[in-house]
Amino acid sequence: MQRKFCSACGGALAPATERHRSQKCKSCGAEHFRNSKPCAGALVVRNGRVLLVRRAIEPFKGHWDTPGGFLHENEHPEVGARREILEETGLHVRLVGLFGIYMDCYGGDDADEWTLNIYYIAEPLDDAEPRAADDASEIGWFAPDALPATMAFKHERQVLDDWRARLRQS
Ligand SMILES: [Zn+2]
Known part of the structure; x- marks a missing residue:
């Protein structure tokens, strides 16, 4: 599932793509993995x-x-x-x-x-x-x-x- 906001700082997350399967925070850079x-x-x-x-x-x-x-x-x-x-x-x-x-x-x-x-x-x-x-x-x-x-x-x-x-x- 695509998440909108960073759980660390509340910043906006970049959407995951076929190439970049995790979502990176545009503010703090935290990487959010999308696991089952x-x-x-x-x-x-x-x-x-x-x-x-x-x-x-x-x-x-x-x-x-x-x-x-x-x-x-x-x-x-x-x-x-x-x-x-x-x-x-x-x-x-x-x-x-x-x-x-x-x-x-x-x-x-x-x-x-x-x-x-x-x-x-x-x-x-x-x-x-x-x-x-x-x-x-x-x-x-x-x-x-x-x-x-x-x-x-x-x-x-x-x-x-x-x-x-x-x-x-x-
Ligand atoms: Zn963040």
Whole structure:
């Protein structure tokens, strides 16, 4: 995303170009890098079904979503993924392994805010039933052949397709 003002001095920023991908402050010269924002989440699987949450907030309010979210400053993605899942579902989970990393744009194609989404495979630590909370309004367990037709974020369709493909291979 193109930013207008320098966070160090409030001066105007030169726009980024294909050649100069960072934005330089015209007043103090500070360079502002434009990086993707890191997010972490997991495919929580129990009895062959994956846990999805219905979004209670914009963007994509009302759409199914994988539990996860933006990492805090200095937060390891493993810690962030477990925290987000606990906040949204009340479930304590164990991360079984890294699933993959997916790029996306927060808020859709026009938003121009890139996200780097780190996915784990996880399983609940106990038999507790999840409860929707925080950014989630509903919870569902979905079999690989009965996944929602549409997902909140574009990359999540790919995540679920990859999950299905791996199940077929194993
Ligand atoms: Zn400046």
